[in-house]
Amino acid sequence: MKCVTCRGPAIIDIRRHNSNFCAEHFLEQCQRQVRKAIDEFEMFTPDDKILVAVSGGKDSLAIWDLLVDLGYNVDGLYIGLGIGEYSDTSLDYARAYAQTRNLHLVEVDVPSTFGFDIPNGSRAAKRVPCSACGLSKRHLFDEEAIKGGYDVLVTGHNLDDEAAVLFGNTLHWHTEYLGRQLPVLPAREGFPKKVKPLVRLAERETAAYCIVKGIDYLVDECPMAAGNKHLSYKSALNEIEAMSPGAKHSFYFGFLDRAAAFFEVEASIDREGLGACASCGAPTTSEICAFCRLVVRAGGQLPDQTGVSAVPVDLGPTRTGSVQ
Amino acid sequence: MQVKVRLHNPRRDLEIEGPITIINLLARLDLNREAVLVVRDGELVPGDESLSDADSIEIRPVISGGAS
Ligand code: SF4
Ligand SMILES: [Zn+2]
Numbered sequence: 070m071k072c073v074t075c076r077g078p079a080i081i082d083i084r085r086h087n088s089n090f091c092a093e094h095f096l097e098q099c100q101r102q103v104r105k106a107i108d109e110f111e112m113f114t115p116d117d118k119i120l121v122a123v124s125g126g127k128d129s130l131a132i133w134d135l136l137v138d139l140g141y142n143v144d145g146l147y148i149g150l151g152i153g154e155y156s157d158t159s160l161d162y163a164r165a166y167a168q169t170r171n172l173h174l175v176e177v178d179v180p181s182t183f184g185f186d187i188p189n190g191s192r193a194a195k196r197v198p199c200s201a202c203g204l205s206k207r208h209l210f211d212e213e214a215i216k217g218g219y220d221v222l223v224t225g226h227n228l229d230d231e232a233a234v235l236f237g238n239t240l241h242w243h244t245e246y247l248g249r250q251l252p253v254l255p256a257r258e259g260f261p262k263k264v265k266p267l268v269r270l271a272e273r274e275t276a277a278y279c280i281v282k283g284i285d286y287l288v289d290e291c292p293m294a295a296g297n298k299h300l301s302y303k304s305a306l307n308e309i310e311a312m313s314p315g316a317k318h319s320f321y322f323g324f325l326d327r328a329a330a331f332f333e334v335e336a337s338i339d340r341e342g343l344g345a346c347a348s349c350g351a352p353t354t355s356e357i358c359a360f361c362r363l364v365v366r367a368g369g370q371l372p373d374q375t376g377v378s379a380v381p382v383d384l385g386p387t388r389t390g391s392v393q
Numbered sequence: 394m395q396v397k398v399r400l401h402n403p404r405r406d407l408e409i410e411g412p413i414t415i416i417n418l419l420a421r422l423d424l425n426r427e428a429v430l431v432v433r434d435g436e437l438v439p440g441d442e443s444l445s446d447a448d449s450i451e452i453r454p455v456i457s458g459g460a461s
């Protein structure tokens with residue numbers, strides 16, 4: 070195997086590009102793909118203040134590293150979800166990376182701030198762990214991005230993630246979600262602009278990027294993930310990809326080019342009639358937002374006392390201010 | 394001596410008779426090449442490389458879980 074750029078010995082093959090790369094030219098290829106996504110979808114500029122959601126896994130550390138190397142101004146945001154040892158270790162990886170590169174990491178700990186953790190809280194609230202977790206993360210990402218005055222929130226969703234979510238939404242014809250599955254969601258009242266600069270890179274490439282760059286990331290899977298549908302969609306797509314390299318890319322980018330617009334109207338109806346959550350101020354169609362309802366049902370406490378919580382609340386020093 | 398292979402999720406160790414190429418090893422273990430990387434001493438090993446009996450490698454899954 071020879072590098073397509075320099076003909077030196079290659080370390081990785083990327084079958085959908087029909088190319089092999091040496092370490093140096095593989096890193097260049099990753100940068101090129103990220104830069105292309107940023108430009109093509111007008112994600113942000115070097116003047117923007119960027120917040121990247123960091124989990125300690127390969128994708129979020131890779132995108133943080135890529136953006137810093139490309140000269141952007143990026144802080145990290147870590148959300149502690151109280152998933153036992155997994156959360157402790159993932160925080161160590163996020164902190165270690167931030168420290169080696171001298172970067173700022175914002176940390177929010179769900180158990181000490183809201184009084185519940187994902188494994189127990191999701192059980193109490195009768196929700197699937199990943200759904201309670203996803204809801205909490207999305208809410209806290211938005212809140213921290215707005216609170217910190219960031220222009221844009223970056224997440225580490227890669228091509229496999231987007232293709233798998235698209236696969237699930239198509240399989241069940243969740244048309245209300247299809248119009249929103251875009252690499253850029255513009256800012257609107259109470260929500261930051263959200264972007265996914267890794268959409269042109271597959272998971273295998275983000276993991277390889279970390280290995281080649283010597284970035285230590287948490288390899289072990291979250292214990293809550295086992296058996297979830299997202300993983301089965303990913304392996305189904307990888308079966309297809311193995312027989313037909315490029316299938317995931319054309320599925321997702323073909324959707325963006327030729328289909329997403331058909332679902333825009335439905336997605337925008339969904340965004341109308343938003344008011345402010347009576348508890349935290351986040352945008353919501355109900356009186357209390359989905360996250361604050363989850364906190365109460367999970368047996369936790371809301372940091373701002375509004376009478377929503379049944380339990381007397383000890384207001385921790387960790388949270389001030391709300392999104393309005 | 395055999396090729397030492399470490400696998401994850403669940404973590405386990407195997408020994409396989411060498412020499413064998415990475416591509417053949419993955420096929421033998423029924424692993425999809427899109428879903429793993431092979432690492433030796435912290436470095437990526439390309440698919441056409443042949444492993445010999447003294448090698449010790451890690452097959453690292455690259456697929457991560459949560460749908461959010
Ligand atoms: S696998 Fe599920 S529970 Fe675990 S971090 Fe991801 S979304 Fe949260
Ligand atoms: Zn090269």
Ligand SMILES: [Zn+2]
Nearest residue numbers: 346349358361
């Ligand atoms: Zn709320």
